[in-house]
Amino acid sequence: MEGIGMAYTETEIEVRYAETDQMGVVYHANYLIWMELGRTRFIESLGLRYFDMEQLGYLSPVIDVAIHYGKPLRYGQNAIVKTWLEEYDGVRVTYGYEIRYAESGEIAITGETKHVCVTKDTFKPVALKRVLKEWHDKYQKAVEGAK
Template identity: 45%
Template sequence: MKTVETSFSVRYAETDQMGIVYHANYYVWFEVGRTEFFKSAGLPYWEIEKQGVFLPVIEGFCRYRRSARFGDTVIVKTKVQDMKPTRLKLTYEVFRQHDGTLLAEGYTEHAFVDKDGRPLNLKKSHPHIWEVLDKLQNFHPSS
């Protein structure tokens, strides 16, 4: 599976009074990783949506391991865990850059739907998008 890494600095607005990142912001970071994942595949979100495919989150999970703090630089590693014609599951790992500490890990699961929220069979309705995502899921770097 192809893993896409996205790095950024923790902003003050993402923290509480003690300078620790508020838990809900990890889901925002998952979204940043997801957006960059699709962009790196040549399928930016806006292009997928322009083609009539939307990916609402239908399930999310985050396990918090260590605290991120204001000023840390974090790396979000994103990859496809599972893909079916009607849904996609992505996994995330969030690390502190300077020491490699795993801060959080989780996943989001998405349905493929049209602009009216009706489920799509992506493999049948948009085979070109399916093929790109399938290649990412089955990506094996050469040794």
């Protein structure tokens, strides 16, 4: 796992049989799970945890997803999930992803997820810099570090 201030993290995934479909390739929805694993690892690399956010009464639901499929992965192969912070405007956070073959580096998918921070009880959006200053500061630094 990369350290704080890094522009991205990389998470290795071993493709399991249960993640494949009748054609023997990774079922498309599993890429979303792998993106979540990469996103969690990226957030942890900033010294943050979703669990702590939730304990303070906030959630970060996905409000938009885009996935562009390339060459499909298959059972028995390994993938690398590269994750970075694409955009942050104080309210919305967009993570970028590239999932590629560990062995050859070929692209399996590219994509992004957009999130907003909301209160757990009302689901009303909130500005991170008002309610989770540490998250705001670290996201600002991560976006600057990616440029």
